[in-house]
Amino acid sequence: MWALEINGLAKSYPVGFLRKTLKPALQPLHLTVEEGETFGFLGPNGAGKTTTLKLLMGIIFPTAGTAQILGRHFHDPEVKKQIGFLPEQPYFYDYLSATELLDYYAQLSGVPADERRKRIPALLERVGLADAGKKQLRKFSKGMLQRVGIAQAIVHDPKLVFLDEPMSGLDPIGRREIRELIQGLKDEGKTVFFSTHILSDAEALCDRVAVIHKGELRGIGVVEALKSATADQVEVIWHGAGALPAVSSLLKESRVTGDMVRAIVSTGSADLLLEKLRQQHAQLISFTPLHGALEDYFLAHTSDREEVKA
């Protein structure tokens, strides 16, 4: 069963005063997320990531399309007992303590009182706030608030967790803490859907990612596959510096150390290079396709060039 199935969800807003026209914030989106998967929803600021999450949470209503969450219609209140949500740059009731806040949210999610009493201290411990449970949230730092945010999203032990830019605005330590919490959710077998524009986080945590830009899905796939899709270079290492003049026209760059040559060549020229090295009786040491970074894929699908094509 899909944890999340988005079928053509779209959102437009009317703009203009007298002659209103519809401005699309999200083009019809089709997307599926498997149970237990950690899914990254990537895109630059204003791409439509938050709009998608707001639609899924029932905060705004779609212009078209529908979605299924854990096999039920996304507006079904029963579904919401099994999902958790952390909004972007969250603000919580600052007159409450962390314990009171979690108790309030757990009550809204239908967690019985005795269960709440057991679960909340354990959860505060888990997010590293065991000593701050009685402190009012107005005294919390941004990193602490983000950890409370994660705690409120999982206080009712949901199967699927949606996180909107969970690392945004945090320092490197804060980011690492949140990354570890997400990794923990992943290890527990929960499905995690998180939006981000920080690619290293997505690369470290996600099984699959989707790239969205200007409200339009630009690409989707397994992280490794997307990275290799951008790879068009091969690293070749051989013994026999004497062969270099015969192949130098094929190489993008090369470095000679004693008799050993390390060269970079485009994938298209790799076969010809190997043929010439054989003719020159050079001894092949290694042949390694170079994987691109997720950043390359992201930039390729959100650049102006791509927009012109689209």
Next chain:
Amino acid sequence: MISRLSAISFNTFREAVRDRVLYNLILFALLLVASAPLFGEISIGLEKIILVNVGLSAISLFGIIIAIFIGIGLVAKEIEKKTLYTILSRPVRRWEFIAGKYIGLVMTLVVNAAFMAVGFYLALLMVSRGLGKDDAALLVGIYFIILEFLVVTSITLLFSSFSTPIFSAIFAFALFVIGTFADDLRNFAWAATGLTRWFSTAVVYLVPNFASLNVISQVAHGQPVSGRLILFNTIYALLYSAAAIAGAVLIFERRNLK
């Protein structure tokens, strides 16, 4: 559902209490007690009538002001600060959110009124050197003030479900003032003819009738309030509030919370 409603209403009440609104009102109640002997100095023989008029009017006015100024932010603040996002992503229906907020604010106003009523009765005790049977009738006046709170809170919530806080405050306060002159408006409607009569009659029925909820002058002069009026006013306030809350829910159910 009950658990969610009580959680939202209790949190609304807790927010108001921690905003120190109550402390200001307790201070007001104490000031009223402290100033009680002054009434005797100013108006010999009329001190009790004046104290009842001033005391009950103050309870009413302070409550209305709090109802409007907290009421306009009940929904708007949750949208602006995005706290509503974490509520609506849970199994909370939008109507439950509105109803919970309403109950929470009414709870706050009732507690405020209770504190001020205690202050008022202490002042009365000092002026009258004791409380009589007639003074229990003043509780009817306080009960009607609470009915006023039910109506004012509901119309404030209705306006805040689609308007900005500042406009909600203006609309709600304007409606309160017009409703205070509901009797004059009715007399005008009966005297009018043609389209004016039709229009003013419609306004009479639409505007909340705060005139009939105001029995302060009556109880201050020791005149009894009929059981029929108590029953009718109770039903009227409950129905009017329910209609306004239903309107707020209808609007809020369809609203995109950007």
